[in-house]
Amino acid sequence: MPKSEPPSKPYHHGDLRAALLRNAVEAITELGVAETSVREVARRTGVTHAAAAYHFGDRGGLLTAVATEGYRKLGAALTAAQASTENFLEVGVAYVAFSIDHPAHFDVMYQPGLYHHDDPDLLAAKADTATLLYGSREADDRQVALGVAAWSLVHGLATLWRNENLPAQLGDDPLEITRLVAHHLRVDPRD
Amino acid sequence: MPKSEPPSKPYHHGDLRAALLRNAVEAITELGVAETSVREVARRTGVTHAAAAYHFGDRGGLLTAVATEGYRKLGAALTAAQASTENFLEVGVAYVAFSIDHPAHFDVMYQPGLYHHDDPDLLAAKADTATLLYGSREADDRQVALGVAAWSLVHGLATLWRNENLPAQLGDDPLEITRLVAHHLRVDPRD
DNA sequence: AGCCTGTCTTTCCGATGGAAAGATTCCGCT
DNA sequence: AGCGGAATCTTTCCATCGGAAAGACAGGCT
Numbered sequence: 001m002p003k004s005e006p007p008s009k010p011y012h013h014g015d016l017r018a019a020l021l022r023n024a025v026e027a028i029t030e031l032g033v034a035e036t037s038v039r040e041v042a043r044r045t046g047v048t049h050a051a052a053a054y055h056f057g058d059r060g061g062l063l064t065a066v067a068t069e070g071y072r073k074l075g076a077a078l079t080a081a082q083a084s085t086e087n088f089l090e091v092g093v094a095y096v097a098f099s100i101d102h103p104a105h106f107d108v109m110y111q112p113g114l115y116h117h118d119d120p121d122l123l124a125a126k127a128d129t130a131t132l133l134y135g136s137r138e139a140d141d142r143q144v145a146l147g148v149a150a151w152s153l154v155h156g157l158a159t160l161w162r163n164e165n166l167p168a169q170l171g172d173d174p175l176e177i178t179r180l181v182a183h184h185l186r187v188d189p190r191d
Numbered sequence: 192m193p194k195s196e197p198p199s200k201p202y203h204h205g206d207l208r209a210a211l212l213r214n215a216v217e218a219i220t221e222l223g224v225a226e227t228s229v230r231e232v233a234r235r236t237g238v239t240h241a242a243a244a245y246h247f248g249d250r251g252g253l254l255t256a257v258a259t260e261g262y263r264k265l266g267a268a269l270t271a272a273q274a275s276t277e278n279f280l281e282v283g284v285a286y287v288a289f290s291i292d293h294p295a296h297f298d299v300m301y302q303p304g305l306y307h308h309d310d311p312d313l314l315a316a317k318a319d320t321a322t323l324l325y326g327s328r329e330a331d332d333r334q335v336a337l338g339v340a341a342w343s344l345v346h347g348l349a350t351l352w353r354n355e356n357l358p359a360q361l362g363d364d365p366l367e368i369t370r371l372v373a374h375h376l377r378v379d380p381r382d
Numbered sequence: 383a384g385c386c387t388g389t390c391t392t393t394c395c396g397a398t399g400g401a402a403a404g405a406t407t408c409c410g411c412t
Numbered sequence: 413a414g415c416g417g418a419a420t421c422t423t424t425c426c427a428t429c430g431g432a433a434a435g436a437c438a439g440g441c442t
Binding site for chain 2: 397
């Protein structure tokens with residue numbers, strides 16, 4: 001018997017879908033989203049652009065897959081951070097770290113105009129991550145507001161950093177800047 | 192004598208550059224940046240796409256103009272807000288208001304991959320706005336960190352709102368949400 | 383063996399961004 | 413006046429892109 005490959009090797013290529021996705025992320029990292037074409041991704045994978053269309057439908061479908069993978073990776077990173085420390089702040093640092101470690105995913109995720117924002121898988125992954133970020137639906141408004149404040153802060157910081165909109169005065173280590181800036185977050189509003 | 196038109200009507204069209212810019216913003220507002228082509232903008236203006244190329248060089252040049260105008264409008268809005276209230280928080284609200292009143296500008300501004308991020312005019316407008324946001328270069332680190340915290344918070348909030356990444360629990364008025372969330376910003380760190 | 387579904391290629395189309403060259407209008411200079 | 417050149421816009425052309433449609437091909441099922 002042929003020892004069954006890990007997830008069972010499908011048809012011709014092996015796992016074209018995964019390969020295309022990987023090369024898409026690679027291309028976006030190198031060229032940026034705007035400059036990354038379906039054909040370029042297909043070229044890197046050694047296939048025709050129609051092969052990509054078969055697996056993802058259209059360009060939006062390909063980017064939807066990237067965004068979905070991004071939300072999953074983000075969720076995993078945040079979960080890991082929460083598990084490794086009891087410091088609330090370090091989860092925010094992990095968020096910024098994600099934006100730097102996975103710039104392609106991050107860019108695509110926050111440009112819904114590029115993908116199918118109503119894709120079921122995408123929505124599920126997004127919802128999971130959202131729950132991680134500002135607690136479950138049971139939390140009271142104040143708790144949610146704090147979560148949103150924290151998420152907004154690190155998200156804004158991450159995007160502004162990527163766009164070089166931050167003053168050089170605070171140094172060049174985004175993670176340190178995050179710790180510095182997050183200090184201004186008040187965790188216990190008493191009004 | 193023909194009463195001199197406002198800023199003096201130049202050559203053929205009148206003021207093609209301004210008209211193209213206006214229609215570009217309009218198109219982006221309606222279709223999104225990704226779906227807005229140079230040709231579409233030219234079409235709306237009643238001109239060939241090459242005419243747009245003459246004034247802006249390429250697509251990136253057109254979007255550079257949009258981003259530059261965006262930074263100028265943002266600067267004006269923030270200045271006006273600072274003048275009309277002594278409440279620091281309301282300036283942040285004005286920032287979010289800008290992102291809602293001028294979605295096209297806002298979108299383009301924070302996607303440097305789409306335009307010429309080293310354009311002199313762009314850089315100048317961006318620097319002016321930056322000065323408005325976290326004070327002049329003379330401020331001490333703590334002051335700057337607070338400015339960055341505040342800007343990050345409202346910027347993150349604005350983008351997350353636009354992408355529908357905020358929990359519905361806090362209502363549907365982004366300005367009110369801003370006030371609610373900004374409460375969690377500590378203005379006087381004493382450590 | 384023979385069909386059938388899943389996978390990928392070939393081919394074609396309209397639209398796009400950009401380059402190049404031509405036409406037209408205006409403006410300064412004499 | 414009018415002439416020449418610069419500014420403005422159009423025409424034309426090309427490579428590339430996203431997408432649709434139909435064909436080729438492989439592996440599994442009966």
